[in-house]
Amino acid sequence: MSELEDGLRLRQLQRERSARKAAETLLESKSLELYLANQQLLQLNASLEQRVRERTQELVAARDQALEASRIKSQFLATVSHELRTPLHAxxxxSEMLLEDLQDVGLERLMQDQRKIHGAAQHLQTLINELLDFSKLEAARMELDNETIELDELVANLLDTLSPLAEQNGNRLEVRLAEDAGPLYSDRLKLSQCLYNLLSNACKFTEHGLVCLEIHRERGAGQDWLSFTVSDSGIGMDEAQLGRLFQPFSQGDSSITRKYGGTGLGLAISRGLCELLGGTIAVSSTPGQGSCFLMRIPAELTTTQAAQQTPLFQEDHDAPA
Ligand SMILES: Nc1ncnc2c1ncn2[C@@H]1O[C@H](COP(=O)(O)OP(=O)(O)OP(=O)(O)O)[C@@H](O)[C@H]1O
Ligand SMILES: [Mg+2]
Known part of the structure; x- marks a missing residue:
């Protein structure tokens, strides 16, 4: 081999060696960078986990506090309402006894005042009862008392109670009870209360119109359902009102409160009770034309169904298929 070739090979070797060294240095510095970045990531991860743990603890504590506050509020409401009812009952x-006495002695002028006292006390009693029902529902302290319900008897009782209300606004009250609707096994009082609330609203928000209750039986989701449709040809509701419906203490607007009174609890209670009965309430309405409430409950409320009640005032309230 010539000296020239030796020199060339030596230089090539030196070039390769310095290139390898440069590559090794680069690799080392990159590895160090990677190591440092990894260390930072590990630290970040650890601090993130710590923050998530702290946040979760804070949230759990806040939720527990809110639940406890809500329980105390419901308990307070239930106790106060109960305590108020006793003297009010007296x-x-x-005032009923006094009315009779005044009638006996023929004091008509005093009787008028006495009737106002009696009426106001009864109104107060209705409001307190609503608050009591609402707080019981909220505190999940409502119990079911199921029995076989005769639908024609239930309807007759409702008509008796509601006729004066319908007449007051010049409304016609109609009932269409399908022949094959019965039998029904559920909680009679709670069902009556739901229907009363829906029908009394229909009578209240309709003038010289028609209020109709339709009852029939249908099949869905592997069982029989009783469907109660309460329709009216009254003032109706717009989209905004419908969006607020069933919320406790919510009424159409302040003019409705002024004109019609009430507390805005009736529908919230009705929906709570209806869900307790394993059912749902849906609504459709057109302003100026009328409203239609559809309530469906299982024809036979079994113990397991009752035990699986959906929580009160949850968001998803789809009607059964
Ligand atoms: N059939 C109906 N037609 C038109 N509006 C209705 C009807 N039913 C309910 N609403 C509207 O929904 C609101 C809430 O009804 P809800 O029964 O809860 O309360 P309320 O009747 O005002 O008072 P309460 O029932 O506590 O005496 C009513 O104030 C009214 O604005
Ligand atoms: Mg009402």
Missing amino acids: VISY
Whole structure:
């Protein structure tokens, strides 16, 4: 081999060696960078996990506090309403007795005042009862008392109670009870209360119109359902009102409160009770034309169904298929 070739090979070797060294240095510095970045990531991850743990603890504590506050509020409401009812019951009973006495002695002028006292006390009693029902529902302290319900008897009782209300606004009250609707096994009082609330609303928000209750039986989701449709040809509701419906203490607007009174609890209670009965309430309405409430409950409320009640005032309230 010539000296020239030796020199060339030596230089090539030196070039390769320095290139390898440069590559090794680069690799080392990159590895170091990677190591440092990894360390930073590990630290970040650890601190993130710590923050998530702290946040979760804070949220759990806040939720527990809110639940406890809500429980205490419901308990307070239930106790206060109960305590208020006892003396109020005495006021109503004594004002009835006084009315009879005044009638006996023929004091018509005093009787008018006495009737106002009696009426106001009864109104107060209705409001307190609503608050009591609402707080019981909210505190999930409502119990079911199921029995076989005769639908024609239930309807007759409702008509008796509601006729004066319908007449007051010049409304016609109609009932269409399908022949094959019965039998029904559920909680009679709670069902009556739901229907009363829906029908009394229909009578209240309709003038010189038609209020109709339709009852029939249908099949869905592997069982029989009783469907109660309460329709009216009254003032109706717009989209905004419908969006707020069933919320406790919510009424159409302040003019409705002024004109029609009420507390805005009736529908919230009805939906709570209906869900307790394993059912749902849906609504459709057109302003100026009328409203239609559709309530469906299982024809036979079994113990397991009752035990699986959906929580009160949850968001998803789809009607059964
Ligand atoms: N059939 C109906 N037609 C038109 N509006 C209705 C009807 N039913 C309910 N609403 C509207 O929904 C609101 C809430 O009804 P809800 O029964 O809860 O309360 P309320 O009747 O005002 O008072 P309460 O029932 O507590 O005496 C009513 O104030 C009214 O604005
Ligand atoms: Mg009402």
